[in-house]
Amino acid sequence: MNKYLLYLGTALLLLINTSCHDSKSKKEPAQIQETLNQVEEVSEDNVSSTERSKNPADFVPKGYVIFDTIYGDLNKDKIEDCVLIIKGTNKSEIIKDEYRGQLDRNRRGILVLLNKGDGYELVVKNDNCFSSENEDGGVYFAPDLGVEIIKGKLFIHYAHGRYGYWRYMFRLQNSDLELIGYDASSNHGPTVLTETSINFLTRRKIVNENTNPNIDEPEIFEKREIKINKTKLFKLSEIEDFDKLEVSED
Known part of the structure; x- marks a missing residue:
């Protein structure tokens, strides 16, 4: 009888130990998964989507080439920044004109790069806002x-x-380049018909109109000043086509 009780007690202890071990094993996957999530989680403050390179050509997207390069200081830090005019290379946009021969009608775009000293940063990208030079x-x-x-x-x-x-x-x-001014001159040969100047910051538009109907005589200008309604400034990155851009609001 004592021997039987001894066996029964030993079996009971083994059963309790096994149950505890299984319970711990079931909790481990959840604990590991939680740790992985914490490791992979990155604060948004530490994430940078800004590309930087010492070579402006590195910013040219695939399928484009550099058409023109302009240097100058855009943020008044006395360091020359860089603007690239880029052009598409789609072969389907190369046409044969009856009078002008082969023409490349690929559209052009613009990249604005700020010089940070140790490399350039892309601040504006607009791939197709300009028509080709062969329109x-x-x-x-x-x-x-x-x-x-x-x-x-x-x-x-x-x-x-x-x-x-x-x-x-x-x-x-x-974080963009915004349109703050517009100037235009409408001419008939050497004679100026109208001059237009718009300041989008002050919302003032000035129009100088030539009132002399004889274009062979000196211009006689009449000045008009208009308050414009536009309050939201155009962003360079959002202009789809400069040929269709309407800015002269009354």
């Missing part, structure tokens, strides 16, 4: 695109010969 101007040549940096501002200038010009002025702000 059909009809009876006259198409407007000629020019880009330059003057006194911390980026100017996008369209020269149209005897018909005048128009240009957009952008300033670096709000």
